[in-house]
Amino acid sequence: MSVHIEAKQGDIAETILLPGDPLRAKWIAETFLENPYCFNKIRNMFGYTGNYRGKRVSVMGTGMGVPSISIYAHELINEYNVKNLIRVGSAGSYQKHVEIRDVIIAMAASSNSGVNELRFGGADYAPTASFELFDKAVTSARKQNIPFKAGNVFTSDEFYADNFEAYKKWSKFGVLCVEMESAGLYTVAAKHNVNALSILTISDSLVTGERTTSEERETSFKNMINIALDLA
Ligand SMILES: O=P(O)(O)O[C@H]1O[C@H](CO)[C@@H](O)[C@H]1O
Numbered sequence: 001m002s003v004h005i006e007a008k009q010g011d012i013a014e015t016i017l018l019p020g021d022p023l024r025a026k027w028i029a030e031t032f033l034e035n036p037y038c039f040n041k042i043r044n045m046f047g048y049t050g051n052y053r054g055k056r057v058s059v060m061g062t063g064m065g066v067p068s069i070s071i072y073a074h075e076l077i078n079e080y081n082v083k084n085l086i087r088v089g090s091a092g093s094y095q096k097h098v099e100i101r102d103v104i105i106a107m108a109a110s111s112n113s114g115v116n117e118l119r120f121g122g123a124d125y126a127p128t129a130s131f132e133l134f135d136k137a138v139t140s141a142r143k144q145n146i147p148f149k150a151g152n153v154f155t156s157d158e159f160y161a162d163n164f165e166a167y168k169k170w171s172k173f174g175v176l177c178v179e180m181e182s183a184g185l186y187t188v189a190a191k192h193n194v195n196a197l198s199i200l201t202i203s204d205s206l207v208t209g210e211r212t213t214s215e216e217r218e219t220s221f222k223n224m225i226n227i228a229l230d231l232a
């Protein structure tokens with residue numbers, strides 16, 4: 001048991017999928033895993049372990065934002081020996097060619113995170129995906145004929161930005177979309193020498209204003225899950 005996770009030693013697999021939404025974790029466990037066992041209910045941050053095609057895999061919510069995912073990633077790595085942390089999140093498009101329901105594999109995560117500014121004393125750190133997981137995800141997506149885009153994403157501390165137009169600067173520099181956790185996850189994983197990757201689905205577009213519903217974000221982004229589970 002750690003401060004925020006009540007699982008026993010051995011309850012959590014080496015590979016874990018990490019949606020922000022704990023109800024997406026429940027849906028993933030109930031939809032994709034055989035014999036899912038719930039190992040965490042603290043704060044309703046549901047976590048499950050089950051089998052996928054004969055391999056043991058876990059899934060757990062992280063909450064929203066860098067501080068929240070950093071707490072869970074720290075405890076999963078240090079208290080439960082997790083080695084592969086795969087975020088499966090929703091994201092807002094920054095580009096015209098990045099459309100609703102597109103799958104994005106995040107090579108790197110730019111950020112305005114106050115956490116990394118504090119950690120590195122104002123200097124820049126480039127949070128990057130594990131090449132091993134990235135390579136496997138690309139291979140898996142191609143094998144399953146799932147179209148994807150790969151590149152730089154933006155991890156924001158804001159969901160409701162004071163300056164909406166500010167996204168256009170990141171868009172101009174090729175950043176594909178915005179979400180709120182990947183830079184934190186990549187940094188904590190690097191600190192502890194384990195693997196991390198974010199696979200995202202576009203839930204809305206800052207360019208066109210289109211958006212999916214909360215229910216669609218919870219229970220319909222299957223392509224990214226099929227890629228993520230193939231990495232177990
Ligand atoms: O759908 P999840 O995985 O929560 O990811 C995105 O959705 C939340 C905001 O609605 C933030 O956590 C953001 O990163």
Ligand SMILES: O=c1cc[nH]c(=O)[nH]1
Nearest residue numbers: 090091092178179180
């Ligand atoms: O952080 C996020 C996630 C989804 N969509 C957004 O616009 N922002």
